[in-house]
Amino acid sequence: MFEQxxxxxxDEATAPDDTTIENIRExxxxxxxxxxxxxxxxxxxxxxxGQIEGHMVLPPRNKTTKYEHVIPQLVAIEQNPKVKxxxxxxxxxxxxxxxxxxxAEMLKTMETPTVSLVLGGGHSIGAPIAVAADxxxxxxxxxxxxHPIRLSGLVIGVPQTYEYLDKMQDxxxxxxxxHSRVEQEVLRDMMFRTGELVRDVGTVLVGEEAVRxxxxxxxxxxxxxxxxxxxxxxxxxxxxxx
Amino acid sequence: xILYTVLPLEDVLDGIDxxxxxxxxxxxxxxxxxxxxxxxxxxxxxxxxSTDPEHYLSPHCQPGTVINLAGF
Numbered sequence: 001m002f003e004q005x006x007x008x009x010x011d012e013a014t015a016p017d018d019t020t021i022e023n024i025r026e027x028x029x030x031x032x033x034x035x036x037x038x039x040x041x042x043x044x045x046x047x048x049x050g051q052i053e054g055h056m057v058l059p060p061r062n063k064t065t066k067y068e069h070v071i072p073q074l075v076a077i078e079q080n081p082k083v084k085x086x087x088x089x090x091x092x093x094x095x096x097x098x099x100x101x102x103x104a105e106m107l108k109t110m111e112t113p114t115v116s117l118v119l120g121g122g123h124s125i126g127a128p129i130a131v132a133a134d135x136x137x138x139x140x141x142x143x144x145x146x147h148p149i150r151l152s153g154l155v156i157g158v159p160q161t162y163e164y165l166d167k168m169q170d171x172x173x174x175x176x177x178x179h180s181r182v183e184q185e186v187l188r189d190m191m192f193r194t195g196e197l198v199r200d201v202g203t204v205l206v207g208e209e210a211v212r213x214x215x216x217x218x219x220x221x222x223x224x225x226x227x228x229x230x231x232x233x234x235x236x237x238x239x240x241x242x
Numbered sequence: 243x244i245l246y247t248v249l250p251l252e253d254v255l256d257g258i259d260x261x262x263x264x265x266x267x268x269x270x271x272x273x274x275x276x277x278x279x280x281x282x283x284x285x286x287x288x289x290x291x292s293t294d295p296e297h298y299l300s301p302h303c304q305p306g307t308v309i310n311l312a313g314f
Contacts, residue, residue, distance in 0.1 A: 054243060059255065059256055059260065062254060069289060069290065072297075072298040073295065073299055076296050080296075093248050094245070095246065095247055097244040098243075098244075124246040125246040145248045152251050168244055172246070
């Protein structure tokens, strides 16, 4: 009465799936190399690049670090027990002073161990961010420009403007001095030095020089940064690397 | 606003007068995103509007990511 239904293709398990066909078509091979299964990465990496964008959206030609996005990321990292440490990679030309200091303050107050690595450049507001980490590194060829802040836009020409400018300058200086080994007099001297920069007042520190003045802890690269993070994540390691 | 940067101000603000692309709000996997439409069914993420910090680590919500709106 009922004939047994025999499907034509019984071997469904070996039938190529869409990904396999796609791989043959696109890459000429059946399987693509897969990263070995790893546990979740213990360290996260945050890159601070280009201009640090503050209250004003910068024109699209700028590469920007958006602080309203970075700050919740830091919160997520701080809250997640699986994240053991944070590597902050800096290659920035500076940017909004308030946004930069906001990121620096967040980094400073994190319980999660943090290591910063200045690659290429960590100029202007990049300096407070670099020193905010528990341990700071600079690559051999990286530069840091230390220069005074200046007012842009409409400036009211009254003595109070200068006082305001001084106040804004002081909070950057205070932050750097508090979180690095640099002496306030040395930092001020570098910041207001003339004859060093062609068109500006200030100093350029290259790799080793930033360590010598006490701004940065050590000259190093990626390997050193990861080693230091491992040291910081050990019990009692947050106390500091000697 | 004080810009503390080594770049000249005119370079930073180059193109500031151009009108910004209009943005709109969408929701992707329960995450509120502000996006700018690129034409067709594509949109670029401008920012995330969420109180869950994990959303800010989600790879498809990073500002600048182009997402396909077909299906929303």
